[in-house]
Amino acid sequence: MSKRTIIRLSKYKNALYRLKKMGFVKVFSDNLADAVGVTPAQVRKDFSMFGISGNKRGGYTVAELVEKLNKILGKDKVQDVIVVGTGHIGTAMMNYRGFEKENIRIVAGFDIDPAKYNADEKIPVLQLDKMRGYVKEHGIRVGIIAVPDIAAQQVLEIMVSAGIKGILNFAPINLKGEEDTVINNVNLGLELENIIYFINTDKKGVINEDTDA
Amino acid sequence: MSKRTIIRLSKYKNALYRLKKMGFVKVFSDNLADAVGVTPAQVRKDFSMFGISGNKRGGYTVAELVEKLNKILGKDKVQDVIVVGTGHIGTAMMNYRGFEKENIRIVAGFDIDPAKYNADEKIPVLQLDKMRGYVKEHGIRVGIIAVPDIAAQQVLEIMVSAGIKGILNFAPINLKGEEDTVINNVNLGLELENIIYFINTDKKGVINEDTDA
DNA sequence: ACCTTTTTGTGATTTTTTTCACATTTTTTA
DNA sequence: TAAAAAATGTGAAAAAAATCACAAAAAGGT
Numbered sequence: 001m002s003k004r005t006i007i008r009l010s011k012y013k014n015a016l017y018r019l020k021k022m023g024f025v026k027v028f029s030d031n032l033a034d035a036v037g038v039t040p041a042q043v044r045k046d047f048s049m050f051g052i053s054g055n056k057r058g059g060y061t062v063a064e065l066v067e068k069l070n071k072i073l074g075k076d077k078v079q080d081v082i083v084v085g086t087g088h089i090g091t092a093m094m095n096y097r098g099f100e101k102e103n104i105r106i107v108a109g110f111d112i113d114p115a116k117y118n119a120d121e122k123i124p125v126l127q128l129d130k131m132r133g134y135v136k137e138h139g140i141r142v143g144i145i146a147v148p149d150i151a152a153q154q155v156l157e158i159m160v161s162a163g164i165k166g167i168l169n170f171a172p173i174n175l176k177g178e179e180d181t182v183i184n185n186v187n188l189g190l191e192l193e194n195i196i197y198f199i200n201t202d203k204k205g206v207i208n209e210d211t212d213a
Numbered sequence: 214m215s216k217r218t219i220i221r222l223s224k225y226k227n228a229l230y231r232l233k234k235m236g237f238v239k240v241f242s243d244n245l246a247d248a249v250g251v252t253p254a255q256v257r258k259d260f261s262m263f264g265i266s267g268n269k270r271g272g273y274t275v276a277e278l279v280e281k282l283n284k285i286l287g288k289d290k291v292q293d294v295i296v297v298g299t300g301h302i303g304t305a306m307m308n309y310r311g312f313e314k315e316n317i318r319i320v321a322g323f324d325i326d327p328a329k330y331n332a333d334e335k336i337p338v339l340q341l342d343k344m345r346g347y348v349k350e351h352g353i354r355v356g357i358i359a360v361p362d363i364a365a366q367q368v369l370e371i372m373v374s375a376g377i378k379g380i381l382n383f384a385p386i387n388l389k390g391e392e393d394t395v396i397n398n399v400n401l402g403l404e405l406e407n408i409i410y411f412i413n414t415d416k417k418g419v420i421n422e423d424t425d426a
Numbered sequence: 427a428c429c430t431t432t433t434t435g436t437g438a439t440t441t442t443t444t445t446c447a448c449a450t451t452t453t454t455t456a
Numbered sequence: 457t458a459a460a461a462a463a464t465g466t467g468a469a470a471a472a473a474a475t476c477a478c479a480a481a482a483a484g485g486t
Contacts, residue, residue: 004443006410010403014385028463037387040463041445048465056451057463073406074413081405088308092301098385098402104409141412142405166408172227172311174250182411184404189311190223191397192294193286195355195379196317197219198395200287217473241433253433254475261435269434269481 001049006073008046011036013069017101020062028059075103082135082164083144084155086111086125089170089188090146094123106144108134112151135162142166149173156183214262219286221259224249226282230314233275241272288316295348295377296357297368299324299338302383302401303359307336319357321347325364348375355379362386369396 015035019027029040029047036043047053047060052068054060070076081099083090086109094106109125111117118125126134134140143164147155152171159167166182169175172190177183228248232240242253242260249256260266260273265281267273283289294312296303299322307319322338324330331338339347347353356377360368365384372380379395382388385403390396 003407006407007403010406011387035387039445044465054464057453074409075406079409088305092305095301096401102402102406104405142408166412168404168408174224174248182408184408186404188309189315190220191399192317192381193223193288193315194216194219195381195395195397196287196292199354199379252475257435267434270432270483
């Protein structure tokens, strides 16, 4: 299943949370299309791909749809995540409030700089060389890399060798991993550059994020 | 020109910076392909699209290529950028070291919380209602939104009405703008969700073409 | 000078993704 | 009860993106 489809499913789900909060019980493909910036046919096609179906005239039930999407997206259970590198980006990720309600829990940070260590916080910051043990002990499968580009590939390798399967990488370098590892490279400079290119030419509109392929 | 092409150009440029630093003078399409994770044909096609050409056996000259790419990407002059919302993400953006060498300069932050104000820092944090004036006075064209989702659309409108043309949005909501505005929505939760989906399915080895293909 | 090797540049082809369009189902209205 | 209206679900078609494959150019060797 393509990454773009999965991104859209997540977006539908996010839009549905908002609709739910606003009191909506039913939703139509064109409401979702509008919220996410795609066509109604795309929404229905995406759903059809995962066997999600609605009612021929009543659309979809919000609560049901949210539940199905969360199931597909693996968000029916809490996912524990570690952060490596506790500079500005790493710290921002550790403190990002948006994760909690998504069943994502940042459980620890790791850094090479002893000045950063603090085992007593709610989210402890630990020594980098404790990372392997921590990952194994807690069965962590997902990690965030927020170290300088020069260190990123090495950190990746430690993480993978410890058992981590999925990585969100903020270092401005395209990390490569083994077959069974999922790496999502997010390059913030690139996202801005992109905007700068488009405002300088005259092609305007909403750019949608698909950082990697 | 498609967004994906532009992203790749940026990636080539970033890879070239590294190659340059390592002392390379010439580069071939397959070096770049390898660094960025695409095929050599893709690299050449992308270049051909923008009239960039190399030498039939000598590949491309790194310095020349960097210059051409920077020209295309509008990075031949410094781009001033403001940040609205100085929470964790906004602060991280204000302090992100990666921008400087990309000719991107964060010039000011804005917040609604008076406790955040500090006009004397190198990058001042100012009152939100000073934003419009600041943008007009300094001719700012690009801004970053790092406020809670609930406030994002409103902040967007103020920014656009002040003259900002390009926006990088971190609020977890798909912002919509006018025709002549470029909006790049980056949703961090989404990027993680994505990873979670793929490590869960890859492990099970399930989910594959039954409906399609 | 000629042959071999390497690498570009790009038309043709294939693959992937999106959109179209409409039969089908359900709801509402009269 | 029948007709009209509103949505879905999905093959077929179109569009977009990526890859192939190969002629042509440049460099190096003998």
